[in-house]
Amino acid sequence: MTLWVDKYRPNSLLKLDYHKSQATQLKNLVQQGDFPHLLFYGPSGAGKKTRIMALLRELYGSGVERLRMEHMNFTTPSNKKIEVMTVASNYHIEVNPSDAGIYDRIVVMELIKNAAATHQLDSSGQRDFKVILLTEVDRLSKDAQHALRRTMEKYVATCRLILCANSTSQVIPAIRSRCLSIRVSAPTKPEITSILFNICRKEGLQLPEDLADRIADKCDRNLRRAILMCEACKVKQYPFTSNQPIVEPDWLTFIQDTARSILSEQSPKKLLEVRAKLYEMLVHGIPTDLIFKFLLRDLAKSCDMTIKTEVTELAAKYEHQVHKGSKDIFHLEAFVARFMSVYLKFMEESVRGMI
């Protein structure tokens, strides 16, 4: 029993549901003998990984789908051992270098050296290069990115890199200029609904149009989330009804809940309660920038226009500070405290204005 997300993942470039012209372009790229380094970027759930795997399949045939997990060990100059998990086939190797934390530079360099050291013996039916797939390159430290730029040029004869990132803002220009960047934008709402209909048809289910539309609205144009939501709906209640509730991600409801409690009362006591909630979110590994984003969205909704801009400015400021400091909770809490004070002041003033 597999999830629908995996079951209906298109496995060749021609079967992709959207960005069709891009798919043909990628096919063109494979058919030419030369293959540059690639940089895929786009929001999560837009189908970057699906495209990369389809591209690899196009390059090497179905052999890339026989995957195995490997644990690789690296030793840092200070003799610390780090272990990184990789997923590999005979033709490619996939790593998430940000797993190694501040030692990502060593992982990147060693890995590429290892992979590039072996030449393809029989290059007749095969490509004479291997592919190294690095995910989340935007999380790589600057140090590692500079190291990457050197290794990219050095080993271009035996390996190609495919980089995968959420946004290019954090990728240094030197790397961007060495890669062919491919933008994968999120699918539009009609595209999502048509994909949902397709999946349901293949599963032999009836999907009411209203429900599909509502799922598409709720999923933030994230296709993966849309399909998961749809499957969750099916588990909960089948046959579908058009007004059945859609299960939202837990963390989202939790953030909404937090926002509500911030708005309900502004006092040091409440701040302490909110703090516990923030801690809980961080413990469960919810990224701080997401917390900021959705908190801001919910808080700004119930603010007057005059303080909306102020609140946004505060959120931007504190979110930036998170990246400079080491403890996220301080900055989250500071934001909540500041918001409370701004909100309270505004309320008092408007009450006074009324009298």
Next chain:
Amino acid sequence: MLIADSKRNMQAFLKTGKLGKDAPSSSSAEPGTSQPVVPKLTPWVEKYRPRTVEEVVEQSEIISVLKQVLSGGDLPHFLFYGPPGTGKTTTILAAARQLFGDIYRDRILELNASDDRGIQVIRDKVKTFSQLTAAANKPDGTPCPPYKIVILDEADSMTHAAQSALRRIMEKETRTTRFCLICNYISCIIPPIASRCAKFRFKPIKSEKIEERLEEIAKNENVSCGKDTIKVLVETCGGDLRRAITCLQSCSRLKGSESVVMEDVLEVTGIVPPQWVEKFITVCKNCDHKELEIFVDDLIQEAYSAFQVLEQLHEKIIESDFTDDQKAIICEKIAIASGRLQDGASEYLQLMDLGCCMINVLSKK
């Protein structure tokens, strides 16, 4: 002959740090130097790199100096600076090729930012190389200048310690070695080094010249590409010929045999379509927070880089008919946002912040 052979070995050793003739010479990794057999695989930047000094476009002062050198004059130490893609590396390589002919690979040591260039490398590699004496004629007896050239590419990323270590070497070994430093920002070169070199500034290449070159390449490579597409290419590259050529090649790779159109150029260069930037401004003029939220969300979902948005927005703001005060406030915010983005802040929040600031400024009138 033996001497030349051993010298070549020494060279290979210096370059790769490995002994033996057939240690995978680093040249095979450098694109375009070793694959004349499969011309398809060479990047066009390498393929169409000018081979002689005369072919280099624009940079007239340096060309006239180099021409004198070629006709028998002495070569000073050089310091080339200027924006990327204006032909700095090309010029010195072409000059070396003309000076030394076939043996030019033996006579130059090229180090760029991707090689380790700490003080240790300067002390070992560069010093040993510069102490070697060069013969005044080639293996076949024809005369050639009795010195070698050390090219330090991207010298602005060298540490100050490494640059200081270079000072004495530069003076002591003038008899056998000339240095050519190449950098983007002359302010990153320590003054003692700068004063030892003849400085040349490379200007951004004029659009007409870039256009000419691109058209020539497109014709040679059988890429069908309209006049207006080339215009867009030239505009987006801002005087950087290398970037323009790389873009053209990427486009043609993606499109296969079809013709390259304007949209492809925008896609490959990562430029945000202008209508999005204009919409950003209109949305802010409407002073609706909700609308802004939806717009920014869309922008992020379309995967446009926030950095690029800021850059293009900045241009638009400067050209717009806002008052100077408004422009100043908005531009300051853009600067803050782009700095924060560099630190790794969330794109959504920074764009929202900027949008809110613009709403505030524009609604005050």
